[in-house]
Amino acid sequence: MKLLTSLCRGWVLATLVLRAAPAFAHAGYPDTTSVTLRRDHPEDLFVGATFGAVISRDSGKTWHWVCAEAMAYGGWRPETFLWQPEGTLLAATGADLTRSSDGGCTWQVHPYFKSRGLWPMGLASPASNPARLWVSTGRSGSPNGLFRSDDGGETFTPTSLQSNTPNALDNSIFTAVKVAPSEPRRLYVSASTPTGLHLYRSDDEGGTWEDIPQPFPDYQSEYSRAYDLFVLRVADTDPDRLWARISWQGWTYVMESRDGGHTFQSVLHPENQTRDGIDEYLIGMEVSPDAKTLWAATPTRLFRVREGDPAATLMPLPDGNACVERQGDVLYVCGATRVHDWALATTTDEGQTYTPLFNLPDLKAPACPAGTPVHDICRSRWPQFAAQPDIGADPTLPPEGPLPDGGTPDAGSSEDAGTLTEPPVPQPSTGPCGCSSPGGLLPVAGLFLLTPFSRRSRRNPET
Known part of the structure; x- marks a missing residue:
């Protein structure tokens, strides 16, 4: 029975790999990549993934798929999501x-940035005023800058921080924006300019800016210098304390400032980030x-750095995939279903033990009404889902119409998605484990994914 269960899980993951390949051929394993909770509604969770996203409206009891093809972002996977209290989801x-x-x-797609040829990279909104949004852009050779919305993202206006101003030379790329939680008027924007790395700080919500050059003299050589400055976090209670990342010679460094961005010190060293001799880069921190x-999370592991400790601690889990997000005293951590039986878990003891919240084989069909892109496009793109009735749909959504038949949708993007009218697909047969059995040989991707599952049963997910 355990072998059958492993085979079923392997087949589910193989299906994810095959279905995700057209949009994300570079994605590799089907993995979770980010966690976003709806503000003031912790029961609502949105998890980015290499195959689109998954969403839960009941504190993680059930999860539904949102395919990448219906999310209007093509081959660019969002790294920054924001879910506002009134229900709007945004992604830069x-x-x-x-x-x-x-x-x-x-x-x-928001027309303001699209019509101007700008690429939104950073997205932030103060918890005290969710209607205010800040977006930084970073398309090389474009008039980049920081933009402000006071109506929840319906309209935007440029701030005084623009690439054609004296404080931000042309060709500047504004990589990220952060708001100090304890002082919403304090903004930090990281940038790469022709003169080097810069951190811009405002104490009056973008009215005026202090330009703080960041030469990082300890990270320079005759042939290279630090690059890719991203401001990552501002402390909850201290607006002068913040963290950023830089890259140099293939390494990623986590830097900390306690004086409002004027000086930085490294708090996570590159020697902590090697795995089997391969360098790993930072993808997020809390x-x-x-x-x-x-x-700090790399693509495969999670590190912990305590104040006063001489070095970072490599956490035993997750292993094979990682991301981290904090809400209060709870950490939400991405993991690898193929290795330790969960793709998302929570921990309240700094990663010593985990409570699984989501496992990829438990993923359900999209819980969206007929006529929406996620329903009409996504349900037909996964054979197991195309044959499922619309049970378990979100009860807060309108009733769905007739289920469209499975097949390849005519819609190539969300703009032209409509109700599908493809010929019917035969109902898949059910194997002894309850999975839908394929009508032919198991795909090569499935065989590849089965190998770690057959070995995984001996692992203890909390050791």
């Missing part, structure tokens, strides 16, 4: 700002409410 993809006002069922503990 690095190419567009996309929005959904119906719980992730319909996504649209800090505790008192700012005395830092967690």
Whole structure:
């Protein structure tokens, strides 16, 4: 029975790999990549993934798929999501700002940045005023800058921080923007300019800016210098304490400032980030409410840095995939289903033990009404889902119409998605494990993924 269960899970993951390949051929394993909780509604969770996203509206009891093809961002996977209290989902993809006002069922590209040829990279909004949004852009050779919205993202206006101003030379790329939680008027924007790396600081919500050059003299050589400055976090209670990342000679460094960005010191060293001789880069970080503990995620592992400790601690789990997000005293951590039986888990003891919250084989069909891109495009792109009835759909959404038949949708993007009318697909047969059995040989991707599953049963997910 255990072998059958492993085979079923392997087949589910193989299906994800095959279905995700057209949009993300570079994605590799089907993995979770980010966690976003709806503000003031912790029961609503949105998890980015290499195969699109998954969404839960019941504190993680059930999870539904949102395919990448319906999310209006093409081959650019968002790294920054924001879920506002009134329900709007936003994503800065690095190419567009996309929005959904119906719980992730319909996504649209914001015309303001699209019409100007700008690429939104950073996205921030103060918890005390969710209607205010800050977006930084970073398309090389474009008039980049920081943009402000006071109506929840319906309209935007440029701030005084623009690439054609004296404080930000042409060709500047504004990589990220952060708001100090304890002082919403304090903004930090990181940038790469022709004169080097810069951090811009405002104490009056973008009215005026202090330009703070960041030469990072310890990270220079005759042939190279630090690059890719990204401001990552500002402490909950201290607006002068912040963290950023830089890269140099292939390494990623986590830097900390305690004087409002004027000086930085490294707190996570590159020797901590090697895995089997391969260098890994930082993909995200979190800090505790008192700012005395830092967690940093690479694509495969999670590190913890405690104030006063001489070196970072490599956490035993996750292994094979990682991301980290904090809400209060709870950490949400991405993991690898293929290795330790969960793709998302929570921990309240700094990663010593985990409570699984989501496992990829438990993923359900999209919970969106017929006529929305996520329903009409996504349900037909996964054979197991195309044959499922619409049970378990989000009860807050309108009733769905007739289920479209499975097949390849005519819609190539969310703009032209409509109700599908393809010929019917035969109902898959059910194997002894309850999975849908393929009508032919198991795909090569499935065989590849089965190998770690057959070995995984001996692992203890909390050791």
